[in-house]
Amino acid sequence: MSRENLVEVEFRHEDEDTLLADAGESSSIVEHLLSVQANRLQAGQPDSELRSLSHLDEENVKLLEHQVDAAHRALFEMGGKALLADEVGLGKTIEVGMILKEMHYRGTDDAVLILTPAQLAQQWQAEMLEKFGLDFTCNYDDDFAGFDGHDHIIASIDTAKSERHRSTVLARDWDVLVLDEAHYVKNEDTDRYGLLEQLSYDYAFFLTATPIQNDVTDLYNIISLLRPGLFGTREAFHNYFVNTSQETLVNRNELQTRLREVMIRNRREETDIDFTPxxxxxxxxTPSPAEQDLYEAVTDYVRTAYSEDQGQKLVLMMLQKEVVSSPAALKQTIERQLDVEDGRPAHADQLEQILEWVDAVExxxxxxxxxxxxxxxxxxxxxxxxxxxxxxxxxxxxxxxxxxxxxxxxxxxxxxxxxxxxxxxxxxxxxxxxxxxxxxxxxxxxxxxxxxxxxxxxxxxxxxxxxxxxxxxxxxxxxxxxxxxxxxxxxxxxxxxxxxxxxxxxxxxxxxxxxxxxxxxxxxxxxxxxxxxxxxxxxxxxxxxxxxxxxxxxxxxxxxxDLAEKIEDFNGGVFEGFDLGASDD
Structure with missing residues (x-):
């Protein structure tokens, strides 16, 4: 299997922005899809279309314009390696589903690994099956036989990097790697980052709504996993693109040019999605008298105890949250504090009084x-x-x-x-x-x-x-x-x-x-x-x-x-031009 089977040529129609704008006025995503693909066929690119989408059940998945465009660009303009960085709620999972469906249609998905946070693995599994008819084994399935026992796997990234499975994961040559919540691997000193750095794969699609969380280094680290060498060394990147003393971005045009090779970012206000109100x-x-007495007793105790021992800050903070949540939650924590082996704890009288106030709340x-x-x-x-x-x-x-x-x-x-x-x-x-x-x-x-x-x-x-x-x-x-x-x-x-x-x-x-x-x-x-x-x-x-x-x-x-707005201006310099296939100007 070669990459040429998937991407024969790259294509970018010079009037694509106009086409997308016109498509936004269409009442049917199908009409838009046909229009886009007709133009690409006319341009002499017979293999640069999403041929699998016509086989999707519209009742299971509603294809939105920005999602279709993102899937096409990731496959045919970015060589099958892309950072999908849409804002929260715009359907990055659906974009990946379209990509994987297309690769399955073309027979370029013999070995696929999707890595997610643990709590999302089975949700991914369900969405891929229900919306796209793609059957994946999850590491939480009873019949999971290890990372060498299946060809289409969805797994927790922490399971994949564990001592038990790491060597097996790294021993395989994966056709496709998908990484959800990619910002969790922004730190190059972690085991997660190390695992991805060593993985062998042909195509990769990373997802995150927050590619920059603290500073632009986050973006550098994530993209370096996708396209090693795109920005040179970390030091060279900072020296060339960031004015450290003024915390401003420099050489923006070149940064955008390089990012355009690998990143797609759609924003809510620039899509046609009409979110419900x-x-x-x-x-x-007004709390009852008993609740008011309880709240005051807990707050007095927390202030007194914290002034004497700031080391128990987390416990005291929990008490202050529990007292406005429920007497039941507060009671458990107070009883644990009183249940000590070596005599009576500090402030035992206050704690016992609090328990009395707890019982007084009917x-x-x-x-x-x-x-x-x-x-x-x-x-x-x-x-x-x-x-x-x-x-x-x-x-x-x-x-x-x-x-x-x-x-x-x-x-x-x-x-x-x-x-x-x-x-x-x-x-x-x-x-x-x-x-x-x-x-x-x-x-x-x-x-x-x-x-x-x-x-x-x-x-x-x-x-x-x-x-x-x-x-x-x-x-x-x-x-x-x-x-x-x-x-x-x-x-x-x-x-x-x-x-x-x-x-x-x-x-x-x-x-x-x-x-x-x-x-x-x-x-x-x-x-x-x-x-x-x-x-x-x-x-x-x-x-x-x-x-x-x-x-x-x-x-x-x-x-x-106000500072966040300045950062947004900074990020705008990074992300400008990535929305719905905007031009290079």
Missing amino acids: RNVTTRTF KPTKLEQVQRITKEARERVDMGRVIVFTQFRATQQSLLDTLSDEGYTTHAFHGGHSSDEKEEIVERFEEEGGVLVSTDAMNEGRNLQFCNVMVNFDLPWNPMKVEQRIGRIHRIGQEREVYVFNIALEDTIEEYVLERLYHKIDLFQQSVGELSEILTRMEETGRNFEDEVFERLVGAGSEVELENDFDAMAVDLQEQR
């Missing part, structure tokens, strides 16, 4: 509100489907018990489930409806477009996690309006985070990419978002001081937004 309702509720206020939302959904939403997110397993169990007692069909999803169990849970939720109560084990990668109602029972202090939750249902394929309900208790840290921070950065209107740039700027200045929230909470001497501290943090966020 996102409706966000934030509801704050029914959590937020739990009552979830019941109202799910009741309304059961009456008005298809199959009553609602996803409820919480950070804590004890809170999850409390929600499941209460909703089950109310007669709801319930489903639990958490990190303790195996990959097979997670797939089964999602399938049951789709088929049976009801309420899925999930921890943040589901906050990234899963496709749940069949549901359009979400409740954030407790709110992560890191807003990226909230956006990732919402991204499970608000994505391509969602045909209904999306409704997100955020529940918080008044006069608690949760309300400060929600009202003074999330809304200051317009969280619920942000895309993941924009939000990532803001938070990345914060962490580059040495401040982790969650640490910052905690430090302001324990450091405030009064309610007024706490309000002022959070207002100051909101100002800091605005400054980070």
Whole structure:
């Protein structure tokens, strides 16, 4: 098998931009596809068309213009090695599916390896089969016989790099390598990077929505795996393309010219995708007297303990999150702190008092509100489907018990489930409806477009996690309006985070990419978002001081937004010209 079987000639029609613009006005993607391929045939390139697409079932996969174009460019303009860097939610997996379908049609896919994060392997397996009729064995399948026992494999990258399998993976000559979430291999000093550097393959397709996470070196490292030598050495790359003192990009035209050989990037606003509206309702509720006493007792303990021993910061931070999540979650942690072998722990009297306040809470206020939302959904939403997110397993169990007692069909999803169990849970939720109560084990990668109602029972202090939750249902394929309900208790840290921070950065209107740039700027200045929230909470001497501290943090966020916009300008210099086959000008 030779590369000439797949790519006989490269082709770029000089009027392709015009053609794509005209196609955007067409009511049918099929008409667009035929038009594009007719022009290519007229140009004398009989083998530079996606011949397999006419065999796809339109009921299983709806081909979008930018996806068809990306698949064609990756195969026929980039020689079968491409970085697919579309923004979040634009369907990079579908683009790879089209590419693999075409290669299968042409018989150039004898040995294919798809490497993904562990939690996404089986989702990839299902999508390739259901949408493209491509049958892959997954490393989580019962009949998985190793990396030398099958020709079409989807596997966790960490399984592939493990001591048990690494030598077998490296011993094969793969026709095609696909790498999902390629930004996870941006560090050249990791075992993941080392594995990919040594792999033998003819064609490769890497996927990431964030090719630059911290600095342009990330992009250099990823592309060097695809096209070694394209940018020379790392030192030469920096010296030639980056003005370190001013943090600006230089020699942009040449950088773009080289990137154009390997990278495709589509942005949301430059596609014809009409995302459904996102409706966000934030509801704050007055805690009961018992809940207020409990919150104050925990906050006093956290401040006192932290001032004496900052080494237990993570435990104290967890307590402060649990107290606004559920008494059940808080109780488990407090009991663990009291359960020590060597006598009584420090502040035992305070901890025992907290347990008394826990027992005094008869029914959590937020739990009552979830019941109202799910009741309304059961009456008005298809199959009553609602996803409820919480950070804590004890809170999850409390929600499941209460909703089950109310007669709801319930489903639990958490990190303790195996990959097979997670797939089964999602399938049951789709088929049976009801309420899925999930921890943040589901906050990234899963496709749940069949549901359009979400409740954030407790709110992560890191807003990226909230956006990732919402991204499970608000994505391509969602045909209904999306409704997100955020529940918080008044006069608690949760309300400060929600009202003074999330809304200051317009969280619920942000895309993941924009939000990532803001938070990345914060962490580059040495401040982790969650640490910052905690430090302001324990450091405030009064309610007024706490309000002022959070207002100051909101100002800091605005400054980070301004810096993020400068970074966006920087990235624009890198990415400009990669959208829908734009010209070289």
